[in-house]
Amino acid sequence: MASTPSQTGPLRHFLQFRDLSRDEIHYVLDRARLIKDKFKRYQPHHTLHDRNLAMVFEKASTRTRVSFEAGMYQLGGSVIHLTTGDSQLGRAEPIEDTARVISRMVDLVMIRTFEQTRIERFAAHSRVPVINGLTNEFHPCQILADIFTYIEHAGSIEGKTVAWIGDGNNMAYTWLQAAEILGFRLHVSAPQGYQLDRKRIGQPPETVLREFADPMQACRGAHLVTTDVWTSMGYEAENEERRQAFADWCVDAEMMAVADPAALFMHCLPAHRGEEVTGDVIDGPQSVVWDEAENRLHVQKALMEFLLLGQVA
Ligand code: CP
Numbered sequence: 001m002a003s004t005p006s007q008t009g010p011l012r013h014f015l016q017f018r019d020l021s022r023d024e025i026h027y028v029l030d031r032a033r034l035i036k037d038k039f040k041r042y043q044p045h046h047t048l049h050d051r052n053l054a055m056v057f058e059k060a061s062t063r064t065r066v067s068f069e070a071g072m073y074q075l076g077g078s079v080i081h082l083t084t085g086d087s088q089l090g091r092a093e094p095i096e097d098t099a100r101v102i103s104r105m106v107d108l109v110m111i112r113t114f115e116q117t118r119i120e121r122f123a124a125h126s127r128v129p130v131i132n133g134l135t136n137e138f139h140p141c142q143i144l145a146d147i148f149t150y151i152e153h154a155g156s157i158e159g160k161t162v163a164w165i166g167d168g169n170n171m172a173y174t175w176l177q178a179a180e181i182l183g184f185r186l187h188v189s190a191p192q193g194y195q196l197d198r199k200r201i202g203q204p205p206e207t208v209l210r211e212f213a214d215p216m217q218a219c220r221g222a223h224l225v226t227t228d229v230w231t232s233m234g235y236e237a238e239n240e241e242r243r244q245a246f247a248d249w250c251v252d253a254e255m256m257a258v259a260d261p262a263a264l265f266m267h268c269l270p271a272h273r274g275e276e277v278t279g280d281v282i283d284g285p286q287s288v289v290w291d292e293a294e295n296r297l298h299v300q301k302a303l304m305e306f307l308l309l310g311q312v313a
């Protein structure tokens with residue numbers, strides 16, 4: 001594999017969760033712990049001094065944009081923010097050409113887009129590491145932050161049970177990859193027609209994945225209960241149909257009551273109180289959603305450092 005002038009090792013991308021090995025994920029999470037501790041003590045951590053990150057957004061964002069942008073500056077680097085509308089992507093410049101050009105000018109690229117194939121095409125023509133900031137298929141940075149948050153609050157996630165309630169979407173598929181790599185079990189309950197696609201996931205063993213028609217059963221004994229919007233970005237035309245299909249997939253106090261007594265609640269945000277989660281759960285004592293959102297910053301700083309510098313500790 002080729003190295004770029006700004007990298008110390010082979011070119012690595014983070015397009016899906018399983019692009020990192022178990023050991024590398026643990027390294028990034030440990031490094032994020034150190035980076036977060038330094039951040040809290042106002043200690044500078046300028047390991048990416050003079051490096052430049054391009055961020056390409058083809059969908060809306062609050063957390064992803066702010067965490068990558070603030071994170072890169074905090075590492076001593078700088079950022080360029082592009083959207084479809086204000087770049088030539090909106091005027092049909094091929095993604096391959098865009099990748100060739102941008103990656104000659106910056107050290108690292110983060111993209112939020114539609115199909116996974118689009119980010120794969122970008123990465124295939126990039127000279128620098130590419131990070132998935134969400135696609136229709138995966139949201140790996142979010143799951144890194146979620147696992148960091150779980151460990152921070154409750155210790156190792158290995159052997160634990162995570163209940164995914166709602167849409168079999170980009171978050172759910174990424175949780176499944178994380179369960180396979182890190183050794184925990186995923187319970188999924190999704191309405192008929194919105195389950196994980198067997199053509200994509202094959203037949204994971206029961207130690208990794210169990211599916212439930214009833215969301216209450218999926219939550220039983222879970223150490224983490226998590227959900228997401230009923231309608232993800234790009235699927236807005238299905239909004240009404242989804243509102244009807246998902247009506248029983250609202251994480252409420254009853255579901256939390258059958259989970260492990262110490263269970264945490266997470267949501268990648270943005271949330272719709274009264275739809276996928278009740279206000280008393282997301283704003284209640286078991287919810288760690290604000291730590292989860294903050295931790296995007298810390299884990300992505302560790303991830304960017306890892307992709308550019310490799311393991312430095
Ligand atoms: N969770 C998440 O990715 O949030 P944004 O869409 O605001 O970036």
Ligand code: NVA
Pocket residue numbers: 134135169170171228229231232233268269270
């Ligand atoms: N599944 C959601 C996550 C948003 C952060 C979406 O893709 O819109």
